[in-house]
Amino acid sequence: MNQTKDRSRPPIEAIVVGASAGGVEALLRVFGHLRRGFGVPILVVLHLPDERDSQLASVFGHRLAVPVEEARDKLDIVPGTLYVATPGYHLSVEADRSLSLSLEEPVHHSRPSIDVLFESAADVYGPALLAVVLTGANDDGARGLAKVRALGGITVVQDPEEAQVSTMPEAALALHEPDHILTLQGIGQLLAGLE
């Protein structure tokens, strides 16, 4: 069952990715598969140990072929750009396909929270969304991934065997059966092949 190649499916219009402990390396390995000119926007939540400003966007920007930006409030989502959630704020997608930030309570002790991003993106993109849960030490992302699936989107979980910390992929698998369980290489190839 390879839903991503199913002709009856709408094309994927956005990708959301959540990662926690071990996430920087995992994200670099996945996004390293993307070539310049990749046409789908990517929104990333990575938990960081504190709320201070990170250099993640510039680190990614230097190492990846796709343009990378820190997610800013009211920014229109541009296809092909990779947006990194800003530390200390929840990141959501609005109905007009712009980004919004919020200081609502942390979810699973996390702000930004993967669930918050996934659930808001699922509301906007429905079946045209692909969501990925990677390595991590808590259960953020599981509920969001289930909602993406419930609204017809494609769900992907990193193989817990391979994940640096398997708690987050396992929590996601405990809540629902995803379309794909893949290694980082497999996820990278899946994303690169979307066009």
Place this chain on the structure above:
Amino acid sequence: MERDTDIELRLLIEAIYLKYSYDFRDYSGASIKRRVHHALSQFECKTISALQERVLHDPGMFMQLLQLLTIPVSEMFRDPSHFLAIREEIVPLLRTYPSIKIWIAGCSTGEEVYSMAILLREEGLLDRTFIYATDINPRSLEKAKQGIFSLENVRTYTQNYQNAGGRRSFADYYTAAYDYAMFDKTLCQNVTFADHSLATDSVFSETQLISCRNVLIYFNKKLQDRAFGLFHESLCHRGFLVLGSKETLDFSAYGHRFEPLVKQERIYRKL
């Protein structure tokens, strides 16, 4: 086609506006949706329509819902570098005014108000400053007036205060009792706490400085522009506007009517 819950959400927001004149129609959708869904579980309502029925017929219920719709997360001296920049870049210019009027828009439970008052007292400006502290939530305003904060949070505030260039011991400004810190009432001698909505009300005074932090992220672009319009109208020539650390005038129709003074700290000046 709209989902049922989206239709219900719009009807609830409309009902609140028609009945209570609180206008959430141009708030950012994702956040308001989360808060309403949170309210459903809090109030044990199966659907948004069920919540709407209760809110429409019970003003007490609406007041409870309002507490969940507004987000009272605030800290004293939140983003210390921001307050340090106010002290170093704005205060020397504020000093040139014989009397100073400041508007703290969306003051929530008062943390920004006390931070600003402490800063101004240390700079010798508080006695000739008048502060308007406004919010849409009457319960938040009441709490702000009381100036009582949890002692546990005060530890964070103390750290922030020091990093923001505080000149004294933070404990000089409050009396601790049990688990609470009661702030010095004289800090608020020249503060007027008032109900004011950036969505529906108009300008009430000329001001030299407006602080509106972490409020505009909950507005859509249209409502943001309405707020910026009010600020522009209220500010005197070359008046100061300070925003939250992730808020910007970049996407606003008013962007060209302000210039950044300290861009990194979101400090702007009216052109």
